[in-house]
Amino acid sequence: MELYQLRSFVAVAEMRHLTRAAEKLHISQPALSAQIRALEDTFSVALFERTPAGMVLTAAGRRLLPLAEKVLSAAQAMRNEARAIKGEIGGIVRVGTVSDPDFIRVAPFMSATVRRYPLVEIEFHHVVTGEAFEMVRDGGLDASFYYGELAHSDVASVTLREVIFRVVVPSGWKDRLVKGSFEELAAQPWVIPPPISAHNEMIRGLFKRHGLKPSRVVEADHEAVISSLAISGVGVALMREEKALERARTGEIMLWGDVRLPTQLRFIYAKEREEDPIIRAMVNLVREVWSPGPTP
Numbered sequence: 156m157e158l159y160q161l162r163s164f165v166a167v168a169e170m171r172h173l174t175r176a177a178e179k180l181h182i183s184q185p186a187l188s189a190q191i192r193a194l195e196d197t198f199s200v201a202l203f204e205r206t207p208a209g210m211v212l213t214a215a216g217r218r219l220l221p222l223a224e225k226v227l228s229a230a231q232a233m234r235n236e237a238r239a240i241k242g243e244i245g246g247i248v249r250v251g252t253v254s255d256p257d258f259i260r261v262a263p264f265m266s267a268t269v270r271r272y273p274l275v276e277i278e279f280h281h282v283v284t285g286e287a288f289e290m291v292r293d294g295g296l297d298a299s300f301y302y303g304e305l306a307h308s309d310v311a312s313v314t315l316r317e318v319i320f321r322v323v324v325p326s327g328w329k330d331r332l333v334k335g336s337f338e339e340l341a342a343q344p345w346v347i348p349p350p351i352s353a354h355n356e357m358i359r360g361l362f363k364r365h366g367l368k369p370s371r372v373v374e375a376d377h378e379a380v381i382s383s384l385a386i387s388g389v390g391v392a393l394m395r396e397e398k399a400l401e402r403a404r405t406g407e408i409m410l411w412g413d414v415r416l417p418t419q420l421r422f423i424y425a426k427e428r429e430e431d432p433i434i435r436a437m438v439n440l441v442r443e444v445w446s447p448g449p450t451p
Contacts, residue, residue: 224294245274251299285351298424302353312421319396322411325388344390345369
């Protein structure tokens with residue numbers, strides 16, 4: 156078993172297609188297929204099922220994938236430590252994003268990274284909060300931005316700021332919400348992220364307190380998409396307060412009541428990598444970018 160074989164395994168699992176995975180790894184498709192077959196021979200199990208829709212992980216593949224990601228993460232940490240011994244910090248860092256790039260200050264973060272650590276390459280991956288936690292814990296991401304509380308011994312965090320979300324409705328729906336009741340609100344179509352997201356948890360919690368749940372749901376996994384769908388009249392949604400107030404002033408949406416749902420924006424990473432030089436560097440950069448500084 157070689158590290159390059161594990162990288163191929165992880166890439167195919169991520170891309171779900173041999174051609175796209177080969178392009179990502181900059182190797183030929185036959186070479187990639189050979190690496191997967193060699194790894195399956197080593198483990199004596201099939202890792203993928205080849206279907207018309209692409210490469211699908213088998214039960215064995217699903218169990219082995221998190222371990223492969225941890226091995227690759229440990230190997231990267233060893234390389235990072237060796238560079239740190241020589242006074243260098245470098246390597247690829249996979250960072251999850253859960254919100255708009257401007258809001259989580261991706262550009263200042265990248266500028267600071269390039270300036271301070273020119274050997275570091277950042278890969279950004281958009282995920283929802285639940286995915287961010289699982290991937291950081293299991294080694295699929297090195298770090299991630301994250302919404303919500305965090306109480307888990309395997310994952311550490313830096314709290315960046317409190318974020319308030321407001322309930323917003325399409326601007327043309329005034330006649331549909333005349334009572335201002337939660338029953339009336341629950342009866343409207345909602346644009347909601349997947350169940351493992353912080354937004355979904357906030358919405359479900361809001362209605363649970365009143366013994367209700369949204370009756371109709373359109374699922375979307377990106378804040379910008381959710382906002383666009385709310386503005387275009389698809390359904391009710393949550394929007395960050397500063398954006399909601401701005402959109403309400405321009406008449407694009409309406410605020411529903413005075414409900415304010417608070418949560419925390421965090422930067423999370425695996426506790427076991429707390430002393431990894433590259434993780435320490437990323438944490439220091441995030442702190443530098445976020446404090447001191449004005450609230451976006």
